[in-house]
Amino acid sequence: xxxxxxxxxxxxxxxxxxxxxxxxxxxxxxxxxxxxxxxxxxxxxxxxxxxxxxxxxxxxxxxxxxxxxxxxxxxxxxxxxxxxxxxxxxxxxxxxxxxxxxxxxxxxxxxxxxxxxxxxxxxxxxxxxxxxxxxxxxxxxxxxxxxxxxxxxxxxxxxxxxxxxxxxxxxxxxxxxxxxxxxxxxxxxxxxxxxxxxxxxxxxxxxxxxxxxxxxxxxxxxxxxxxxxxxxxxxxxxxxxxxxxxxxxxxxxxxxxxxxxxxxxxxxxxxxxxxxxxxxxxxxxxxxxxxxxxxxxxxxxxxxxxxxxxxxxxxxxxxxxxxxxxxxxxxxxxxxxxxxxxxxxxxxxxxxxxxxxxxxxxxxxxxxxxxxxxxxxxxxxxxxxxxxxxxxxxxxxxxxxxxxxxxxxxxxxxxxxxxxxxxxxxxxxxxxxxxxxxxxxxxxxxxxxxxxxxxxxxxxxxxxxxxxxxxxxxxxxxxxxxxxxxxxxxxxxxxxxxxxxxxxxxxxxxxxxxxxxxx
Amino acid sequence: xxxxxxxxxxxxxxxxxxxxxxxxxxxxxxxxxxxxxxxxxxxxxxxxxxxxxxxxxxxxxxxxxxxxxxxxxxxxxxxxxxxxxxxxxxxxxxxxxxxxxxxxxxxxxxxxxxxxxxxxxxxxxxxxxxxxxxxxxxxxxxxxxxxxxxxxxxxxxxxxxxxxxxxxxxxxxxxxxxxxxxxxxxxxxxxxxxxxxxxxxxxxxxxxxxxxxxxxxxxxxxxxxxxxxxxxxxxxxxxxxxxxxxxxxxxxxxxxxxxxxxxxxxxxxxxxxxxxxxxxxxxxxxxxxxxxxxxxxxxxx
Numbered sequence: 045x046x047x048x049x050x051x052x053x054x055x056x057x058x059x060x061x062x063x064x065x066x067x068x069x070x071x072x073x074x075x076x077x078x079x080x081x082x083x084x085x086x087x088x089x090x091x092x093x094x095x096x097x098x099x100x101x102x103x104x105x106x107x108x109x110x111x112x113x114x115x116x117x118x119x120x121x122x123x124x125x126x127x128x129x130x131x132x133x134x135x136x137x138x139x140x141x142x143x144x145x146x147x148x149x150x151x152x153x154x155x156x157x158x159x160x161x162x163x164x165x166x167x168x169x170x171x172x173x174x175x176x177x178x179x180x181x182x183x184x185x186x187x188x189x190x191x192x193x194x195x196x197x198x199x200x201x202x203x204x205x206x207x208x209x210x211x212x213x214x215x216x217x218x219x220x221x222x223x224x225x226x227x228x229x230x231x232x233x234x235x236x237x238x239x240x241x242x243x244x245x246x247x248x249x250x251x252x253x254x255x256x257x258x259x260x261x262x263x264x265x266x267x268x269x270x271x272x273x274x275x276x277x278x279x280x281x282x283x284x285x286x287x288x289x290x291x292x293x294x295x296x297x298x299x300x301x302x303x304x305x306x307x308x309x310x311x312x313x314x315x316x317x318x319x320x321x322x323x324x325x326x327x328x329x330x331x332x333x334x335x336x337x338x339x340x341x342x343x344x345x346x347x348x349x350x351x352x353x354x355x356x357x358x359x360x361x362x363x364x365x366x367x368x369x370x371x372x373x374x375x376x377x378x379x380x381x382x383x384x385x386x387x388x389x390x391x392x393x394x395x396x397x398x399x400x401x402x403x404x405x406x407x408x409x410x411x412x413x414x415x416x417x418x419x420x421x422x423x424x425x426x427x428x429x430x431x432x433x434x435x436x437x438x439x440x441x442x443x444x445x446x447x448x449x450x451x452x453x454x455x456x457x458x459x460x461x462x463x464x465x466x467x468x469x470x471x472x473x474x475x476x477x478x479x480x481x482x483x484x485x486x487x488x489x490x491x492x493x494x495x496x497x498x499x500x501x502x503x504x505x506x507x508x509x510x511x512x513x514x515x516x517x518x519x520x521x522x523x524x525x526x527x528x529x530x531x532x533x534x535x536x537x538x539x540x541x542x543x544x545x546x547x548x549x550x551x552x553x554x555x556x557x558x559x560x561x562x563x
Numbered sequence: 564x565x566x567x568x569x570x571x572x573x574x575x576x577x578x579x580x581x582x583x584x585x586x587x588x589x590x591x592x593x594x595x596x597x598x599x600x601x602x603x604x605x606x607x608x609x610x611x612x613x614x615x616x617x618x619x620x621x622x623x624x625x626x627x628x629x630x631x632x633x634x635x636x637x638x639x640x641x642x643x644x645x646x647x648x649x650x651x652x653x654x655x656x657x658x659x660x661x662x663x664x665x666x667x668x669x670x671x672x673x674x675x676x677x678x679x680x681x682x683x684x685x686x687x688x689x690x691x692x693x694x695x696x697x698x699x700x701x702x703x704x705x706x707x708x709x710x711x712x713x714x715x716x717x718x719x720x721x722x723x724x725x726x727x728x729x730x731x732x733x734x735x736x737x738x739x740x741x742x743x744x745x746x747x748x749x750x751x752x753x754x755x756x757x758x759x760x761x762x763x764x765x766x767x768x769x770x771x772x773x774x775x776x777x778x779x780x781x782x783x784x785x786x787x788x789x790x791x792x793x794x795x796x797x798x799x800x801x802x803x804x805x806x807x808x809x810x811x812x813x814x815x816x817x818x819x820x821x822x823x824x825x826x827x828x829x830x831x832x833x834x835x836x837x838x839x840x841x842x843x844x845x846x847x848x849x850x851x852x853x854x855x856x857x858x859x860x861x862x863x864x
Binding site: 124138143144149150 | 727731732733735736737739740743744746747748749750751752753
């Protein structure tokens with residue numbers, strides 16, 4: 045590849061539209077992407093950026109319009125196979141790795157080297173080792189993927205993409221699951237492949253700081269349309285954000301909390317096992333006071349999920365204690381813990397947060413269905429009352445639905461989350477456990493949810509916030525704790541800590557706990 | 564009890580285990596592509612019938628086997644079309660297949676052979692038995708390893724073949740990937756559906772072969788419902804052996820041993836009780852699987 049080729053067009057979308065039942069996911073998108081650039085494609089959830097890339101990668105076919113790769117038009121038979129042949133590879137947000145296979149088996153999947161009839165393991169591992177050295181992506185070819193951390197799994201996924209000799213690499217939300225350090229390493233790899241190999245990287249993301257750091261150009265999508273394409277150095281985060289949302293987003297600083305009140309939630313030496321039966325919590329200590337938000341940060345899979353489930357009573361506790369408002373609720377049933385004063389927003393709204401088949405109204409009153417306000421003698425539901433209440437609540441929480449009798453499963457992610465929020469916040473509980481409140485939720489709804497959480501705190505609620513989004517944690521929390529492998533590794537006042545420090549503790553660095561228990 | 568625990572017991576073990584081994588090898592194929600196929604029972608029964616049909620009319624066991632395999636192929640495709648193509652529930656289709664097989668064989672039995680219950684005739688050519696020179700003269704092992712019917716040896720051969728196929732060939736990798744994480748295979752530009760089709764057809768073929776062994780090897784006749792739940796037992800063996808052919812083979816041998824033992828214990832116990840033995844063992848096996856997993860987990864912890 046010579047320098048003259050740099051800047052030449054490598055991928056072109058020409059008036060591309062994609063119609064899904066009920067939504068136009070891509071609406072007349074025309075875009076040209078050049079060789080040797082990092083192109084960031086940004087937009088809210090559902091803006092159509094992933095769809096556009098799926099069309100390029102051949103996972104779906106456009107309803108209208110044409111796609112050209114290196115000047116060649118993709119045919120109606122375009123699929124991942126032909127995309128790869130034409131030099132386009134994609135690293136998906138959810139890794140496409142077989143857990144029980146080794147790194148080498150995964151990288152070579154579909155193109156295994158053979159010796160006679162059989163798979164040639166030595167040759168495969170040799171190939172992976174070579175690729176790994178060439179691109180500086182350190183992996184051990186013989187490791188079983190199931191046992192690897194998310195960051196390393198992503199390397200495997202990238203190697204898989206590079207193995208085909210791709211010159212266009214699509215990365216779909218690559219940093220969503222990474223620590224700041226891992227993300228830094230990834231940017232390093234992106235830079236290397238673009239500068240040394242003259243490859244093109246298309247980065248799908250909604251993290252604007254990342255866009256500013258690594259991309260050459262940025263395209264903003266909103267509601268299926270490509271709003272604008274800009275040189276990154278000629279724009280700003282604020283401009284991109286307002287293009288994404290279609291209005292000015294201020295993300296004004298939220299007011300900080302008042303001095304914290306009495307201890308509401310006290311967790312001491314909590315131990316529990318993961319689903320696989322391995323220790324997930326190894327003696328976790330945490331205190332949340334009235335009127336403060338305590339954020340738990342850590343790389344996913346370091347005990348956050350188990351912590352939440354133990355506190356909510358959804359997972360057996362094998363050691364330690366949970367004291368809620370002065371009552372020991374360790375290992376009690378979820379119903380008892382709720383009575384003791386906990387409201388819970390679970391991380392997975394679809395499986396735990398709502399009943400997708402029940403109506404919005406039913407979902408909104410769950411937990412109150414036996415109260416006289418909604419039932420006669422606790423058995424017969426007062427439909428009228430339920431509906432009226434649900435409508436009021438929908439209004440207050442800005443839940444956009446065609447009617448409260450619709451099944452909750454028909455709502456968008458953001459609106460479904462607002463249903464959970466509306467229900468849980470309406471109990472007026474003294475303590476709140478909030479997990480991944482804005483995962484898969486668009487910017488507008490995120491803003492709204494953040495404001496509600498802060499409002500709760502100001503009313504004197506004790507909030508324990510668990511999130512994979514560091515920006516969210518830094519914005520909402522008064523105090524932060526970092527967790528690693530089921531233990532607390534650091535405690536901070538949010539105002540007094542940097543992202544880099546947090547990254548250090550999230551990956552296993554340990555703070556002298558004595559100095560940190562400054563509360 | 565000397566007449567119970569003798570060499571004949573072991574011979575019977577091998578004979579009764581063989582149909583289960585073959586059906587289990589078929590079942591583990593679909594298990595690896597993440598389909599819970601309980602239709603093997605019906606595939607086996609239909610295979611048994613058509614093996615007799617082929618053997619009787621063509622006067623050759625080869626024709627019998629060919630006939631069974633053809634039907635197995637068709638049933639495998641049928642299962643694939645409904646479960647994978649049309650995405651029907653794999654349990655419902657499995658049950659439907661079993662009921663259909665029961666009805667079909669009875670219907671054909673009455674219309675073609677004009678008999679009720681069972682059909683046996685000197686014109687049915689059984690599978691040949693294979694005498695292995697030298698080995699057959701070794702005491703104890705000789706009569707065990709030599710003089711079995713053809714499909715017994717085929718089943719022994721198929722165990723390592725299936726193992727190598729699943730764990731050592733690229734196609735076996737694709738088969739397992741299509742069950743464990745089909746998206747990975749799709750992203751690699753391969754079709755998980757095609758692998759599921761392959762597994763389904765292999766399952767049909769192997770199950771039909773198991774049926775052929777029942778009606779041309781184990782016995783030389785067809786009788787209504789002669790598969791007698793061996794398909795379900797094969798399924799249990801697959802779970803017990805975690806889909807790994809050698810382990811599944813051992814599980815099937817254990818089952819065969821218990822059944823053979825049960826038959827020989829009839830002298831001392833009511834036959835209704837001894838007939839229960841294989842199924843009691845099945846339940847015990849399943850409990851053992853759970854206990855083993857639990858212990859493994861505790862060790863890991």
